[in-house]
Amino acid sequence: MNQSTKTNSTKKESTENDNSQANARTISSILTAPELAEIDHEISHAPTRSAVAIDALKIVQKHHGWVSDESLSGLADYLDMSTAELDGIATFYSLIYRKPVGEKVISLCNSVTCWIKGYAQLEKHISRQLGVGLGETTTDNRYTFLPAPCLGACDRAPVMMVGEETHLDLTPEKINQILEIKGGQQG
Numbered sequence: 001m002n003q004s005t006k007t008n009s010t011k012k013e014s015t016e017n018d019n020s021q022a023n024a025r026t027i028s029s030i031l032t033a034p035e036l037a038e039i040d041h042e043i044s045h046a047p048t049r050s051a052v053a054i055d056a057l058k059i060v061q062k063h064h065g066w067v068s069d070e071s072l073s074g075l076a077d078y079l080d081m082s083t084a085e086l087d088g089i090a091t092f093y094s095l096i097y098r099k100p101v102g103e104k105v106i107s108l109c110n111s112v113t114c115w116i117k118g119y120a121q122l123e124k125h126i127s128r129q130l131g132v133g134l135g136e137t138t139t140d141n142r143y144t145f146l147p148a149p150c151l152g153a154c155d156r157a158p159v160m161m162v163g164e165e166t167h168l169d170l171t172p173e174k175i176n177q178i179l180e181i182k183g184g185q186q187g
């Protein structure tokens with residue numbers, strides 16, 4: 001290696017180190033140390049940094065309740081991905097929230113089996129009882145109401161998740177109990 005090649009290679013390493021230090025500074029101002037520790041743990045047993053994208057998004061969401069544009073962009077840098085790539089994954093995965101949500105998210109399945117088994121009636125019921133439409137949050141910030149693709153329990157349709165819990169064989173009465181709606185209208 002001649003002197004000029006050596007100098008170029010040293011300069012490149014130095015630039016990479018500078019970039020990685022800059023990224024580390026940026027990410028540490030966006031995500032907390034415990035979040036980064038959890039993400040680093042996932043990275044430590046993954047083939048590439050980008051392979052942990054969904055797990056990393058879930059970690060950010062667990063700590064913040066949702067994934068903001070700023071978190072998404074910082075996380076994309078940290079995982080060596082473009083913001084657009086990571087946003088595509090976050091948008092595709094229906095349980096990652098890109099806007100602030102209430103304390104609990106109601107995810108009502110609107111895929112084919114649940115649709116046939118009464119999705120439309122249940123959607124109207126929940127909207128009427130809580131006073132919110134799909135995509136909205138109740139005024140007390142208790143619930144955000146969202147549609148969801150198949151939740152994997154089609155044989156027990158209609159199905160919804162409330163937070164982490166899955167509820168099966170739904171009826172309007174059962175929904176009232178689950179959401180602790182007292183004396184609500186039926187249907």
Ligand code: FES
Nearest residue numbers: 109114150151154
């Ligand atoms: S269609 Fe609703 S759980 Fe599969």
